[in-house]
Amino acid sequence: MTTIDSLHLSLAAPRTVQSEIRAMTAICDEIGGVNLAQGVCDTEPPPVVLEGAQRAIRDGHNIYTRLDGIARLRRAIAAQVERTHGIQVDPEREVLITNGATGAFQSTIEALLNPGDEVLLFEPYYGYHASMLRARQVIPVPVAMHAETPEGEWKLNLDEVRAALTPRTRAVIVNTPSNPAGKVFTRTELEGLAAIAEERELFIFTDEIYEHFLYGDAKHISPASLPGMRGRTILMSGFSKTFSVTGWRIGYLIADARWVPSIGYFHDMTYVCAPAPLQHGVADGVEQLPPSFYAGLATEHLAKRTVLVNALREAGLTPHVPDGAYYILASTGSLQGHNAAEKSRDLLARTGVASVAGSAFFRPGSPVGEDLLRFCFAKRDEQLEEACARLRTLHPTA
Numbered sequence: 001m002t003t004i005d006s007l008h009l010s011l012a013a014p015r016t017v018q019s020e021i022r023a024m025t026a027i028c029d030e031i032g033g034v035n036l037a038q039g040v041c042d043t044e045p046p047p048v049v050l051e052g053a054q055r056a057i058r059d060g061h062n063i064y065t066r067l068d069g070i071a072r073l074r075r076a077i078a079a080q081v082e083r084t085h086g087i088q089v090d091p092e093r094e095v096l097i098t099n100g101a102t103g104a105f106q107s108t109i110e111a112l113l114n115p116g117d118e119v120l121l122f123e124p125y126y127g128y129h130a131s132m133l134r135a136r137q138v139i140p141v142p143v144a145m146h147a148e149t150p151e152g153e154w155k156l157n158l159d160e161v162r163a164a165l166t167p168r169t170r171a172v173i174v175n176t177p178s179n180p181a182g183k184v185f186t187r188t189e190l191e192g193l194a195a196i197a198e199e200r201e202l203f204i205f206t207d208e209i210y211e212h213f214l215y216g217d218a219k220h221i222s223p224a225s226l227p228g229m230r231g232r233t234i235l236m237s238g239f240s241k242t243f244s245v246t247g248w249r250i251g252y253l254i255a256d257a258r259w260v261p262s263i264g265y266f267h268d269m270t271y272v273c274a275p276a277p278l279q280h281g282v283a284d285g286v287e288q289l290p291p292s293f294y295a296g297l298a299t300e301h302l303a304k305r306t307v308l309v310n311a312l313r314e315a316g317l318t319p320h321v322p323d324g325a326y327y328i329l330a331s332t333g334s335l336q337g338h339n340a341a342e343k344s345r346d347l348l349a350r351t352g353v354a355s356v357a358g359s360a361f362f363r364p365g366s367p368v369g370e371d372l373l374r375f376c377f378a379k380r381d382e383q384l385e386e387a388c389a390r391l392r393t394l395h396p397t398a
Contacts, residue, residue, distance in 0.1 A: 019127055020360040024344060028354035034387040036308075037344075037354040041326070041378040043300075045244045048288050053248075053281025061277045067268040068260070069097020069252070070279045076286040077252050081235075084211075085225045093257040096264050097250070097279060099271040101209045104236040104253040106132055107267035108205060112234070112259065113138050117170040119205070122156060124329065124361035124369070126179045126207065141169070142363045145183065150318045150331060154183045158192040165196070171203035172196070174223055177210040180329055180361045180374040182322020184218040194226045204229060208237045209251075210325040212294045215302045218323040224254065231256045234263075239282050241326075241378070242297065248278045301326050304377040304384055311388035316395050317373065326378040329358060332371050333394070340370045347373065351390040 024037040068074065074091040081087050089095060098104040105128075113119070115137035121129055123142040130140040143164045145154040161172075172193060176185040185193075197204050204223045211220045224233035238251030251274070253263060305321070308328060312319040316333040337343040340357035348354050358372025377384060 019131070020341065021127070021356050024348070024354045024356055027345070027348060031348070031352065033348060033352035033354050034383060034390065035354045036375045036377070036379070036387055037356045038376065041241050041244045041246050042383070043244045043378060043380060046285055046289060046293065049243050049245065049281045049285040051281075052284030053277050056277035056280035061280050063276060065097075065273045065276050065279060067264050067273055068095065069274060070276070070283065073097055073252075073279050073283040073286065076283050077254070080286055081254060085222045087222065087225050087230065087254075089254055090257065094254055094260055096253040096255075096260055096267065097274045098236075098238070098253055098267055099274050100240060100249040100251040101207055101236045101238040102128060102132075102251070103249070103267060103271055103274075104238070104251050104263075105129065105205070105207070106270065107263045108234050108236070108253065109133065109136050109138060110266040111262040112203060113170055116168060118166060118168045119171045119173060120161065120164055120169065121173040122175070122178075122183075123363065123366070124154070124178075124181050124358070124372075125173070126175055127360045129173055129175070129207070138170075139168070141166075144368075145181070147320060151320055153323065154178075154181045154320070156185070156189045156192075158189070158196070161193065161196060165200060169200065169202060171205050173205045173207065175207040176220065177213060177218070177322070177324025179207075179210065179325055180327045180356070180358075181320065182325045182327055182329075184214065184220065184324040187219075187221055190221055190223050190226060194223060194229050197232055198228055202232070204233045206233060206235050206237075208235060209241055211237065212242050212297050213301055213326055214298050214324045215305060216323060220324070231258075234259065239285070242294070243282065243285055244378075245278070245282075248275065248282070250274050250278050250282045301378065304379070304381075307384055307388055308375060308377040311391045312375070314395060315391040317391070326376060328375045328377065329361075329372045330375060332358075332373055340372060344373055347394075351393055353387050353390050 028035045074095040078089040078091040118139045123144045133140045224235045235254040240246040312330045317330040319328045319330040332343040335343040336346045340359045344355050344357045355373040359369040362369030
């Protein structure tokens with residue numbers, strides 16, 4: 001037997017596969033369907049952002065930046081966070097520009113957690129959070145949120161949070177507004193989590209990338225703004241959604257100066273720095289876009305939410321109406337299949353509309369997740385209207 005043959009026989013099959021979101025996107029692309037599965041946010045980026053990046057390329061900003069990012073973007077973010085959350089931030093010591101919020105999260109795990117640590121996250125949860133924890137041998141511990149009615153909001157039970165704590169619990173992930181549920185955590189919920197974090201000496205890891213996508217009376221509250229939370233909160237966000245530049249991978253992290261050097265070290269090891277000219281384009285946006293731009297995001301996406309909610313109801317897919325972000329979880333209705341993944345493929349085959357199986361956002365075997373699909377409404381109006389027209393064909397007499 002040759003050496004290479006021996007090597008082939010000794011290798012185990014890989015245990016990791018692409019996410020359900022990626023899988024559905026690939027299938028949708030193959031058939032030329034309308035993709036409401038992936039949150040690509042294909043609305044138009046602000047011109048000032050595009051022009052800033054193009055100018056930066058022409059001006060020669062095409063080499064490495066400092067590992068924590070360009071100074072004016074760090075300063076602009078610090079100023080914006082103080083305006084919007086009342087949090088004072090040192091742009092030289094407490095801001096790290098990252099390769100998306102995902103890069104911020106990965107680097108935080110590597111810097112602050114050890115294999116075998118446990119981290120609480122709230123179900124339905126963003127699958128990448130759980131997968132990234134597992135990839136670093138950290139144990140995700142789901143705590144279920146509950147909706148009292150089929151269209152109701154998801155609520156957190158603090159007694160159930162306390163019951164999930166163990167001596168190995170090290171952190172809690174708060175994604176607000178959340179993907180996939182569009183849940184906006186209330187002040188009461190956040191204050192309850194803050195009390196638990198202080199009592200048990202836990203980190204709060206936040207994902208606040210949808211903070212400007214709010215509907216009705218919903219208000220975004222960053223856990224870092226609560227009394228006693230500034231030093232133990234790792235605030236993560238980015239511009240992929242706000243500026244419709246998901247492919248640029250410009251995110252950021254704000255944390256106490258005790259934690260940033262270690263997190264920055266691991267980010268540097270993996271990414272070196274976020275893309276230099278794109279940092280300049282984003283900086284132009286943060287510096288120059290007025291408050292009305294951010295208010296307009298909410299108004300624009302509220303209209304899109306209304307269109308998709310109505311279409312789902314007419315199709316017999318009962319939606320949970322989100323308070324934030326740009327996703328809707330809806331029941332699987334009369335779709336065919338033994339689980340949510342099969343039902344999402346049935347929907348795609350019958351209508352050409354791609355969704356994501358709700359099971360991607362719940363622990364394995366959860367009956368709640370198997371009866372839900374996730375739809376993204378951050379689409380150009382013509383695409384969203386086409387998707388809605390296709391969805392209505394499930395019940396043509398509606």
